[in-house]
Amino acid sequence: MVKKYILSEQDMPRRWYNIMADMPTPMEPPLHPGTGKACGPEDLAPIFPMSLIEQEVSTERWIDIPEEVLEKYTIWRPAPLFRATGLEKALDTPARIYFKNEGVSPAGSHKPNTAIAQAYYNRLAGTKKITTETGAGQWGSALSMCCAFFGIECKVFMVKISYNQKPYRRLMMETWGAKCTASPSTETKAGRSILEQDPESPGSLGMAISEAVEAAVTNPDTKYALGSVLNHVMIHQSIIGLEAQKQMEMAGDYPDIIIGSAGGGSNFAGLAVPFARDKINGREIDIIAAEPASCPTLTRGPFLYDFGDTVQMTPLLPMHTLGHSYVPAPIHAGGLRYHGMAPIVSQLVLDGIVRPEAVKQMETFEAGLTFARSEGFIPAPECNHAVAMAIKEALKAKEEGKEKVILANWSGHGLVDLAAYESYFQGKLSNYELPQKEIDLALKDLDNLPKPRQTNDRTDNQ
Numbered sequence: 001m002v003k004k005y006i007l008s009e010q011d012m013p014r015r016w017y018n019i020m021a022d023m024p025t026p027m028e029p030p031l032h033p034g035t036g037k038a039c040g041p042e043d044l045a046p047i048f049p050m051s052l053i054e055q056e057v058s059t060e061r062w063i064d065i066p067e068e069v070l071e072k073y074t075i076w077r078p079a080p081l082f083r084a085t086g087l088e089k090a091l092d093t094p095a096r097i098y099f100k101n102e103g104v105s106p107a108g109s110h111k112p113n114t115a116i117a118q119a120y121y122n123r124l125a126g127t128k129k130i131t132t133e134t135g136a137g138q139w140g141s142a143l144s145m146c147c148a149f150f151g152i153e154c155k156v157f158m159v160k161i162s163y164n165q166k167p168y169r170r171l172m173m174e175t176w177g178a179k180c181t182a183s184p185s186t187e188t189k190a191g192r193s194i195l196e197q198d199p200e201s202p203g204s205l206g207m208a209i210s211e212a213v214e215a216a217v218t219n220p221d222t223k224y225a226l227g228s229v230l231n232h233v234m235i236h237q238s239i240i241g242l243e244a245q246k247q248m249e250m251a252g253d254y255p256d257i258i259i260g261s262a263g264g265g266s267n268f269a270g271l272a273v274p275f276a277r278d279k280i281n282g283r284e285i286d287i288i289a290a291e292p293a294s295c296p297t298l299t300r301g302p303f304l305y306d307f308g309d310t311v312q313m314t315p316l317l318p319m320h321t322l323g324h325s326y327v328p329a330p331i332h333a334g335g336l337r338y339h340g341m342a343p344i345v346s347q348l349v350l351d352g353i354v355r356p357e358a359v360k361q362m363e364t365f366e367a368g369l370t371f372a373r374s375e376g377f378i379p380a381p382e383c384n385h386a387v388a389m390a391i392k393e394a395l396k397a398k399e400e401g402k403e404k405v406i407l408a409n410w411s412g413h414g415l416v417d418l419a420a421y422e423s424y425f426q427g428k429l430s431n432y433e434l435p436q437k438e439i440d441l442a443l444k445d446l447d448n449l450p451k452p453r454q455t456n457d458r459t460d461n462q
């Protein structure tokens with residue numbers, strides 16, 4: 001029995017796929033935070049190099065991957081696809097379960113797929129320094145490494161609670177030469193105003209984004225980079241799904257079900273979009289975005305225009321959101337604690353191409369243990385959401401006696417997150433159910449913002 005499907009470097013995709021060329025409904029544009037009018041390239045120019053802004057609004061189906069980016073990708077790409085035969089056996093399921101392993105990158109997750117591209121385009125544009133935010137540290141460490149590759153200074157605002165609880169990712173960033181500051185900090189106006197209101201603030205991704213954007217716009221040779229949510233990030237991550245398509249072909253299988261964990265939406269979209277194209281063209285596939293029940297952006301958040309950050313500096317994005325002032329519960333999947341969701345993923349949900357599901361924290365850790373004990377690899381807490389969903393679907397297939405083919409994205413390993421596993425072993429973790437009242441309260445702040453053409457009312461969900 002074949003276990004691993006390995007592409008040669010020669011067979012690695014040389015173009016990214018842009019699903020904006022094939023969306024059933026065209027995307028609504030980002031809006032300027034001051035005027036409420038559609039953002040033009042010049043509005044984004046202070047924070048991103050023009051080549052990335054062009055990708056952000058591009059409807060070209062295929063975008064060439066630059067040679068230098070391809071060369072860096074080959075440090076760990078093509079990433080293996082493996083058949084989880086040990087897990088299948090443990091579950092006694094007739095389903096065939098495949099995982100795309102994005103945990104083999106030096107930073108341990110899928111995030112360098114876009115960090116390399118963003119560092120490369122910034123180097124081309126002459127950027128000297130890049131600022132960014134990070135939650136648990138996965139994105140900050142990925143960008144630090146890639147800035148080192150391209151000789152760019154990197155400054156990371158790390159959510160304070162993680163900065164204090166998770167020293168190892170900070171040390172990875174410092175090893176790769178980046179400067180890391182706990183956010184909210186006194187280094188920016190945004191940070192100082194948040195600290196004035198709450199000196200004990202544990203920080204949030206929304207706050208750290210405000211600080212990083214401010215640090216970029218106030219310095220001419222400094223740009224900002226975002227690790228998820230934006231269209232150009234989804235484009236770069238499509239390499240995951242393009243490789244997986246070839247590998248599924250090698251395996252002689254085609255997925256009935258596709259699963260990814262969804263925080264900002266990038267690893268999920270990366271795996272899903274090439275298959276979503278097949279679905280748009282008539283193929284039957286169940287494409288599931290697995291999110292935390294404690295931060296249920298897609299399953300309980302409405303589709304509205306909202307800010308990407310807490311201090312309302314970013315453009316307004318059309319997306320499912322829990323409100324920019326919402327501070328998610330301190331679950332251990334730090335990379336999934338974001339109030340919004342990628343506009344591309346949000347639109348695919350509205351169009352019925354993607355189906356969101358919420359997973360509870362305890363179930364995700366149980367799934368992580370089942371996986372580690374049958375397949376060896378220890379998943380990141382974020383990745384456990386995809387693993388839990390895959391297990392759920394495999395058990396459903398068993399109940400129905402169906403030979404389903406499941407393909408899930410294994411977004412990263414959990415070797416730097418073992419403290420989260422320890423908390424689980426010590427019985428310190430629980431499920432957080434988000435009360436509707438809290439969602440309603442955070443969404444009040446959006447009342448006076450412009451509304452997208454299309455909307456959904458999810459307030460009566462669940």
Ligand SMILES: *Cc1c(COP(=O)(O)O)cnc(C)c1O
Nearest residue numbers: 138228263264265266267335412
């Ligand atoms: C950051 C991260 C996620 C969530 O981010 P997306 O943009 O939704 O992919 C999931 N898994 C891992 C391992 C991560 O580091």
